[in-house]
Amino acid sequence: MSTKFCPQCGKELPQESVFCPYCMTKFIETKKPDAYAKTKKKPVLIILIIAIAVLAVAGIIAFVVSILPSGSQPDQSASTIAATTENVDYSRYIGLWCDKGKTEDQITYDGGNLLEVVSVKDDVIRFNFTKISSPANNRIARLDNVACQVIDGVGTFSFDDDNWQNSGTGKIKLTEDEIYLETNITNASEDAMWDIGGSFYLSKSESSTIDFESYTTLGADFNSVKNHFGEQTADVQTAADKWNIYSFSGFSVTTLIETDEIVSINVDYASSLSKSNVCYGSINGNSTYDDVYSKLGEPTYNSLSAGNVSYNIAGGSVEFKFNDNMIVTGFNITANDTH
Numbered sequence: 001m002s003t004k005f006c007p008q009c010g011k012e013l014p015q016e017s018v019f020c021p022y023c024m025t026k027f028i029e030t031k032k033p034d035a036y037a038k039t040k041k042k043p044v045l046i047i048l049i050i051a052i053a054v055l056a057v058a059g060i061i062a063f064v065v066s067i068l069p070s071g072s073q074p075d076q077s078a079s080t081i082a083a084t085t086e087n088v089d090y091s092r093y094i095g096l097w098c099d100k101g102k103t104e105d106q107i108t109y110d111g112g113n114l115l116e117v118v119s120v121k122d123d124v125i126r127f128n129f130t131k132i133s134s135p136a137n138n139r140i141a142r143l144d145n146v147a148c149q150v151i152d153g154v155g156t157f158s159f160d161d162d163n164w165q166n167s168g169t170g171k172i173k174l175t176e177d178e179i180y181l182e183t184n185i186t187n188a189s190e191d192a193m194w195d196i197g198g199s200f201y202l203s204k205s206e207s208s209t210i211d212f213e214s215y216t217t218l219g220a221d222f223n224s225v226k227n228h229f230g231e232q233t234a235d236v237q238t239a240a241d242k243w244n245i246y247s248f249s250g251f252s253v254t255t256l257i258e259t260d261e262i263v264s265i266n267v268d269y270a271s272s273l274s275k276s277n278v279c280y281g282s283i284n285g286n287s288t289y290d291d292v293y294s295k296l297g298e299p300t301y302n303s304l305s306a307g308n309v310s311y312n313i314a315g316g317s318v319e320f321k322f323n324d325n326m327i328v329t330g331f332n333i334t335a336n337d338t339h
Helices: 033-067 078-083 104-110 222-229 289-296
Strands: 003-005 012-014 095-099 112-121 124-132 140-151 154-159 167-174 179-187 198-204 237-239 243-248 251-256 262-268 301-303 308-313 316-322 328-335
Touching (some): 104 112, 112 179, 112 198, 124 167, 140 167, 222 243, 222 251
Antiparallel strands (some): 003 012, 124 140, 140 154, 154 167, 167 179, 179 198, 237 243, 316 328
């Protein structure tokens, strides 16, 4: 065993002794307490300083955000903003649109272009488009029930048949006061004598109302005037093997099967989307018996007990129906000779 001597009393001691048991002298070498404290506490101090700095920065940010205008405070991450689509109400475009400076009647008979926006659901718009050649041919190309999604006012679509077996693509652009429609034929039929292709600038019709006083169509060929009636709401029905019945929004049109000649029109306001979109002159689903009498005078046939009155008109008659409050509930226009 190695030994050492106490520096104070000179006694021999084991090498590992830290004090002298004879004179109680401590002689182990130790680090000064202040140096030891500095060595051990330095990392703790650094961490404390960093924590205080972080809290200070966070406090400054919170204060700045709190005094910003509400519109300046970010409430979405970039990824959330990118995934968000703007909700736009396109319902104001529902209705009939036609060539600028023309009415639907002029286009039906003289040629032109008619766009009927049938419905809008969220950002999906559904429409029919008709392109009519000038007389005497008056050929009709038509796209039925086209549906496309509209993003930032623009939608694209494709079609398989334009009524002449031509197919292609198209674009519709909705602006403040007009609709731009572009149709491109990508696969033309060799036998086609007309097509739907072209670029069209369309303005909304001054009135999408159908007035059966000025447009009775009794005796007219149904196919030549059907575009005036809008979209069919049901398949054609056959009655007594003599008549075809075509249904539209709020009314139906009856034709002879053999000739497709229009023999009657039945308006029912109970099934109409609007009581004013189908009328007889100034008479519509909001009119009363007094309104009818004021406009047409004494009826030819007065059956108020049964809730109706009739008047003779050119080529036939018109019968108005009333409810118990004498409000018009509908009317029938019938040709004199229905075969």
